[in-house]
Amino acid sequence: MPPAAALLAWYDRNRRHLPWRAQTGEAADPYRVWLSEIMLQQTTVAAVIPYYGRFLTRFPDIAALAAADEAAVMAAWAGLGYYARARNLHACARAVAAAGGFPRDLAGLRLLPGIGPYTAAAVAAIAFGVPVVPVDGNVERVVARLFAIADPLPESRSRIAAAAATLGGDAAALARPADFAQALFDLGATVCGPAAPLCTLCPWRDDCAGQRAGIAASLPRRAGRKPRPLRHGVHFWLADGAGRVLLRRRPPRGLLGGMTELPGTPWRPQPWTAEEWRRHAPMPAPWCVAGTVRHGFTHFELHLTLMAAEVAAIGVSGFLRPITALPDEALPSVMRKCAALRVPALRRAGDA
Secondary structure, eight states: OOOHHHHHHHHHHHOOOOTTSOOTTSOOOHHHHHHHHHHHTTSOHHHHHHHHHHHHHHSOSHHHHHHSOHHHHHHHHTTSOOTHHHHHHHHHHHHHHHHTSOOSSHHHHHTSTTOOHHHHHHHHHHHHOOSOOOOOHHHHHHHHHHTTOOSOBTTTHHHHHHHHHHHTTSHHHHHOHHHHHHHHHHHHHHTSOSSSOOGGGOTTGGGOHHHHTTOGGGOSOBOOOOOOOEEEEEEEEEEOTTSEEEEEEOOSSSTTTTOEEOOBOOOBSSOOOHHHHHTTSSSOOOOEEEEEEEEEOSSOEEEEEEEEEEOSOOOSSSEEEEGGGGGGSOOOHHHHHHHHTTOGGGOOTTOO
16 A cells, blocks of 8 residues: 555645645635635636636635625636536535534535535545545546556546545544645646656655556546537627627526626527528627637537627617626636637637
């Protein structure tokens, strides 16, 4: 069994300094731990850091987040994607504030909105010192290699989780559960990377069955992925003489629920003809092609055409916002990409 003490000694020398991570000797802030874990779902550390800082400035504690209205939360989240996370984040904040604080155990954390098994384990271990091993993608990769688990994902996940739990039973891990969990995260992120593991730097090199077998770099194996289907849509940039643009709110539930968007057609497998998309235009106008946008969702690829027009006055359903105020709107990344065709300042890192 790989010794936890060796990993913890490596972590003490090499730990990453992340804005949500407590400094050595400091108590972890449950709010910051939980917020970072929600943001990091399906999102990289590099992408999360700037959003985390802005979000924390706007909502510095659980009470501030609970007291905010949903539109403000969605606007602060805009660009991070997977917007159900933001709605659940807000609901969870209100539940925690009403209860007077976070539950300190796995069972209580699992009852909160938006908190699944991994997030509950991460918050419990890091914020409250519960001796449990959270298994994210980094830990999954480390454990698959350590134990040479060659069965492909996702079928091997239960076996990987069981093996990870045994690592947490080591006396050194039990003594420092928060550090042990974060040490596993850091090992996977910085040494045991996806493409080319740096085995010579690994504190567990001599204990790694995958390395001994010469298969570490190929693990974990994954079942072949089916290609994502392609969908097409047309959206409309309609501006008036006062420098305002027409927007609308998406339905509160479903994909991009509650977010702001430019009016547009439904998204479908077939491209839209001019005759078809004109029936979905907000109003008759001298429409011209402003550009195209490609955006990937989890289950499909989206190709959008942006049509643009300027008119003297807009009197149709939706709401008008000054173009200069668009950075503060709850525009999801795909809509920000569309708007950036007309307002380049709206481009954000990762939106290209």
